[in-house]
Amino acid sequence: MNAVVIATRPRRLGFDVIHGAARRDGDSDGFTLIEVVLALTIFALLAGIVYGALALSRGAVTKSQASAERNQKQRASVDLLGSYIRSAYPYRPTPQNQTIYFDGTSDSLTFISAYSQALGGRGMAKIQIAAKESDNGQTALTLEEAMPVRLNDDQGGAGQSHRLVLQERVKDLRLAYLDPQAEEETWEERWDGQERRLLPRAVRLTFWDENGREVRWIFPVMMMVLAP
Numbered sequence: 001m002n003a004v005v006i007a008t009r010p011r012r013l014g015f016d017v018i019h020g021a022a023r024r025d026g027d028s029d030g031f032t033l034i035e036v037v038l039a040l041t042i043f044a045l046l047a048g049i050v051y052g053a054l055a056l057s058r059g060a061v062t063k064s065q066a067s068a069e070r071n072q073k074q075r076a077s078v079d080l081l082g083s084y085i086r087s088a089y090p091y092r093p094t095p096q097n098q099t100i101y102f103d104g105t106s107d108s109l110t111f112i113s114a115y116s117q118a119l120g121g122r123g124m125a126k127i128q129i130a131a132k133e134s135d136n137g138q139t140a141l142t143l144e145e146a147m148p149v150r151l152n153d154d155q156g157g158a159g160q161s162h163r164l165v166l167q168e169r170v171k172d173l174r175l176a177y178l179d180p181q182a183e184e185e186t187w188e189e190r191w192d193g194q195e196r197r198l199l200p201r202a203v204r205l206t207f208w209d210e211n212g213r214e215v216r217w218i219f220p221v222m223m224m225v226l227a228p
Helices: 013-026 033-086
Strands: 102-104 108-113 125-133 139-147 160-168 171-178 202-208 214-220
Touching: 033 125, 033 139, 033 160, 033 214, 125 171
Parallel strands: none
Antiparallel strands: 102 108, 108 125, 125 139, 139 160, 171 202, 202 214
């Protein structure tokens, strides 16, 4: 009887065991530690990007709103100041005194206006425009309205005075006055109505704002009358 010889291949237990473990690990449904760390890192990066974008957009909106509020306030100040200057009145202290009360220098202006905000837009008021220190310690462009009209303090009687801040944080305020009698455009740094006996054609205000930009406003004087 012939014997059947079965040849067997030697087994490499170490190799098979390792591959078997590798196969079992590959068939698992879980995540390795490296995959979890990578996922958390990517999530953190995406969260940082989203947060930065939201912070930038919020900052842009805040700056835009603040800029719009400043521009709106400045336009209101320009309109109000223009109403006073355009309504500058050739006020004479007495019928016998034919001089005009209008005292303009390079850093301040005092005159009589036919516009009064306190009286709803109509009525005489004494107006002073100058750069003064505000409540927060900064230099501000201010407008002071006093009524009834008194050219000096010894006239007596009670009166009202209102002070408005037209522009905050101004630097190097300069005023100039357009000569209506000059053949060419001539801006004067001083305008005395008692000497000239007439009002200037226009008033120019120049200053530097808090951002270091030069601001220039020009207002015509509508009631420019030559005193006899």
